[in-house]
Amino acid sequence: MIGVQPPDYDPAGTEHATTLPVAGPETVRDYVRSLLRRHRGAFAVLIAVNATAVVASMVGPTLLGGLVQDLADGERELRLGRNISLFAVALVVQAFFVRMVRLRGAVLGERMLADLREDFLVRSVGLPPGVLERAGTGDLLARINTDVDRLSTAMREALPQMSIAVVWAGLLLGGLVVTAPPLALAIVVALPVLLGVCVWYFRRAPAGYRSEAAGYAAVAAALAETVDAGRTIEAHRLEERRIALSDQRVAEWTSWERYTLWLRSILIPAINFYHASLLAGVLLIGGWFVLEDWLTVGQLTTGALLTQLMVEPVGMILRWMDELQVARVSLARLVGVREIEEDAGDGSLAPGGRELLAERVRFGYLPDVDVLHDVSLDVAPGTRLALVGPSGAGKSTLGRLLAGIYGPRTGSVTLGGTRLSEMTAERVRERVALVNQEHHVFVGPLRDNLLLARTDASDAELWAALGAVDADDWVRGLPEGLDTEVGSGALSVTPARAQQIALARLVLADPHTLVLDEATSLLDPRAARHLERSLGRVLDGRTVIAIAHRLHTAHDADVIAVVEDGRITELGSHHELVASGGAYAALWRSWHG
Template sequence: MSAATRLPVADSPALRRYVKQLARRHPRMLFGALGLHVLAAVAALAAPRLLGDLVEAVEQGTTTGYVDRVLMVLAGFLVAQTVLTRYARYVSQVLGEQVLADLREDFVDNALSLPVGVVESAGSGDLLTRTSRDVDQLGWSVRMALPEWTIAVVTAALTLVAALSIGWWVALPCLLGVPPLVVGLRWYLARARDGYLRESATYSAISASLTETVEGARTVEALGLEREQVARVDDDIRDSYDAEKYTLHLRTVFFPSMELSYLVPTVATLLLGGWLYTRGEVSLGDVTAATLYVQMLIDPVDRIVSILDELQAGAASLARLLGVAHVPDDRTEGEARPVDEQLDVDRVRFSYDGERDVLHDVSMSVGVGERIAMVGPSGAGKSTLGRLMAGIHPPREGAVTVGGVPLVDLPLGELRGHVALVTQEHHVFVGTVRENLVLARPSADDEAVLAALESVDARTWVEALPAGLDTLVGSGGRALTDAQAQQVALARLVLADPHTLVLDEATSLIDPRAARHLERSMASVLEGRTVVAIAHRLFSAHDADRVAVVDGGRITELGTHDELIASGGSYADLWESWHGRG
């Protein structure tokens, strides 16, 4: 899949804005978690100071009672630290779950708002990878990595303050560890984000290749393309291997270099503290406490650096999830509203790639309640024109209007009340038959649902199901045949009750006799509606008010069935050929 067809990725400012937005949604829990982490870190800082004082007291001579009291106080702080840490982690993980739920809901909203044309051009692989792998990666980062990183940052900051409180001299050993830490971080962060984005993109490519191969398995076998498809998947896997090898290289260089920044401060504290002690400028207790504090810094700093790698992967996943919201809308909602249901196509041109037009200066008016059949050879532009007439795509030039208002100026909710598209593609959602149908009209009762099923000739087999309307269908439920699934989709459309229907070979998966019966049974439902039917079965054209012949991205003939037969043009040839008389 080319880069031009991939969904966008959010930039760093967009990530920061979204993180701030999430923080504002849960202020009480956020500050509660931070407060508990601070208290837990403060409790942990008591140990080095107490141990330093104990060492100095032992050096000067003390009693076992004093030692016992210090140990009791130390045990109290350790218990407090344990309890506070436990609740801090609990609150952090609850916060993480709530944030993750917000992220998922926002992603679903953004994904459902994507223009259909963008989804089709991007393919299913990229979107599937974002909904699966990226969500999983981000879930781990939000639940575990981010809380642990927050704990480490708070602990490191307070530990450093405690160390410096002993004396100015402690700052010198700590500063020695800064240069290798800063250099390593700058080198790593400059490369990590792009590396992880590339890694995620290769997973999208693999998903796309596998999905397309599986969905088109029959075509692949029929055309003998097995080796080509295997080679394509191998290339995608090779790209993924190279991307993962690159991020692994970053880690193998970065983490060992960090070890130096951990070791130097501890050794320097012992050496400098020992030298100052021999000069009588600091006490043995100060040297002990300072060394323990600097040693304590290693663990949180190491966690900060280690988890930073996971956060980079999580940030890359978040950027990909937020990128879905950055797809530009293909419509601008206006204030004008249709005065009627007249559908007009005015000098329309359309291109999928922005360069080569597939529709050329097409014009047609569809009267209110009229039935138009669009016929023509495969690839002529019938489906593309149907999508424009349903408001799926905006035209490159010209306009498609309903009641004088461009379809792309209507809010999607209002647009679907005027015109809707039904294709040979359909989906059965996980749930009951009733739940699948009332998606179109949540207020519909069983009587309305059964009436919709009856209008598409599906009531009999639905009522024969083990639980009728309450039968579970979809993944994990009762499997429906292609014809049954298509009837459910059509019944859903009946409940939606749009005035104009664009049927793009909507009965192609049903055998001809059943399709004919279905179309007859729908006649009463379609009465008074505007219907644009795109079909390869010419009996649909025979029943229509007018027939539009589409060829080469143009309407080459337009008239009634009898008129086009009498004219002796391409439609007459198609009719004779279909009846086996050509």
């Protein structure tokens, strides 16, 4: 069949930017089966109610066919009163049960959609932090928003309506076979054309819709990254490049939109042709059979009416199958998180000490492209280590490896002799915490924002934590103190104060090892210096790994590691490194003057 061809670019290319997979057919089928099992009682009731409505809808054609046959046979007493009464009762029963079908179907769809959302959320928050960090905001937002929105129609309407339509068509077909068996030939005559187009369509539709969804995710990623880094883009005059990238992503996405639209432009006329040919076939074949006395005129009337009734459920099946193609892709993207191991660690493993050791570590974000090269580092308990070096050298990456966010490609990172990669995330977080410049204030009371770190903390402990990060003064000035609503739609918290809230959480969590990545970057230098000194008293005795961009942090550290091109090139105290005249000495002179 000649027509619009699929776009030439790789539809999966937009997926390569993330580590969140798209589930395979078997995973999707397993999940759908599990979802149906949860709601099998509601499905059974829906099918029973629908069957009653369909049987009631067949009363009218049967009565009318009998009436036509009586007229053809010359009957003078047509018993119109009885027939009208039966038809009225059947109509009332049908109307009642059709309403019940719609109500039951809507409730069932909402419950399944709620289960799906909850399953995705619970599974997502249980993923390793490194997986979520690599995924990026674009793909996550596309799955949480767009894919759930696309699935909402399928869950609320498509799946219940598809079940209804299958039962409906099956009962009507059974009624046609019982009433006028020869007319079943009309369905067979019209079926090959419909089947041929459907096979052609459904071979192409899944890949088309999958690529369309991936294209939209790429558009969302490009826009989100552009908005988030707007000031940086303006500062480096990258506006034209970002606009060109966005235009490219939109063009790729819309090309797949046009392709899937073209597929539907072939399918829908084929469905309409099937409906017309079905009724025409029944009338032509039925008329011939009546002339040959193989069929009565009453049977033809009933069969024609039942065939006409069959147009709607068949149309529903094909229409919702098209909708389910979109839904299947979105479901595969949502269920894809189930194919990621939630936590491969052993819950029984616990470190035997506090020594943090990295041995010949290699790590990269892309296959065969390492960011860190044979890095070895021994951090004794209670040591204050500063990681310094130029931007892009690998400092933050090393910090995340030491915090257990990522696992090394080769080599090992151990805490007290136990590999971080073999411990559960909960075990690691109890002992090692990462704080960076990206802080989130959740909607709700300030108290709840702090209790995230330790749910059993008393008010006295909350105030002590706020005092440790120099935040108690402004919190006491809030209208309702700790009970003040903060976050989106409530009291706006400045980035600097959000950073203080995050550091207060850190004090409450009380881990013995901390990795601080620009943890005070949003404060002005004088306030940051004061806060670091305050934190120094609180964190006394703990192991602190600070990724230092302000070199006064390095000056106060016990040990300084200079990271260049993914390697540790210098290691020693401030005075030792300044005296050696190497890379750190040059950094110190340029910063200190």
